[in-house]
Amino acid sequence: MMMKKIRQNMALTMLLCIVMLCSALSAQADATTEVHVVKYAPDGTTILDETTVTTGWMETNLPVHGDGTTHYYHQGPVFDDDADRWDPDETLNLKDKGALKGTDVKDLCDLVGGMSSGDEIKIKAFDGFYKSFAYKDVYTPEAEQGPMVLCWHKDGNSVPAYDDGIQLVFFARTQNAAGQYVFGNWDMHECLDEEYRYNYSAIYPSSNGLSVRTVSDIEIYTTQSSGGDASTSLTAIANVEVIMVGISLNRTEIDYGDVGPGLSSDNEPVEITNIGSSDVDVSLEVEGKSGTAQDFYEQSLFVDNELYNPATTIAQIITSSSEDILTQLRVPSDWNEIGTQDATFVFWAEEA
Incomplete structure (x- = not known):
């Protein structure tokens, strides 16, 4: 009888070990290792641009x-009725x-044309769960919030060994009295518009509810037509002549179209070919046809x-x-x- 009990206990122990192992393997398998970034037109369905990048590519590029x-820290709900739920x-x-490394959501958005004021973004997990944020949360965060970072490395482990990765974490630039970088509940109150905050059970504020795990998608929903709104009263039409020195280019002009304040143009690629006999370093010089044009490109042009x-x-x-x-x-x-x-873009090549 005693031997039978021992065998039963051993069998139960082995079963529990198997269940625990399967659970651990399942959790690890859920970690994501790439993100699909897509930008939609104002109709919410037409794709303006999209790309998929791995965490390895993010780290390198x-x-x-x-x-x-x-x-870095977020904050859970405060259930103590005698305490301030916002806990400043x-x-x-x-x-x-954890001890983290990751990629700014802003940099990933820029791969598909970026966001403009009024746009909204969804950070989605592979199971469909998502949280939405405004343009300012991504591009002009307050120090108390810090950049929105998709983390792929934690405590010495990268995804997929980092089970919760890819995970959204707000890298607060300010510290609490204990010297911890906390994006707290009160920070959420001060930095995010009400519609983008999280409340546990609709009652208890919790910045931790914004920390989406196993992120697989970034979706940008723009409110502006591609290239901007031509009816905008403050319109800057960009006409660019392209000149090359010591190299060959695949185009001689760029027309960015009508681009209003706070808006972004489409990405305009330029292929540069080295036709010389030595390696070269290439630089770009913008020559505005007026002082205003020069100011415009110095403030607006991204390469x-x-x-x-x-x-x-x-x-x-x-x-x-x-x-x-x-x-x-x-x-x-x-x-x-x-x-x-109007401006001229001059591409210069110097021997490396």
């Missing part, structure tokens, strides 16, 4: 946020998200998602090779000059 040592001191029910800078090398090309660069206008919301902004 986009700025990495987090050093893998610093911990950020001391109650903190959720340690490969970086604001135009004539001192920057935009491409390094070996002999008989080509490289594509992406140009785009992102007009500041306070731009107030009406009219066509």
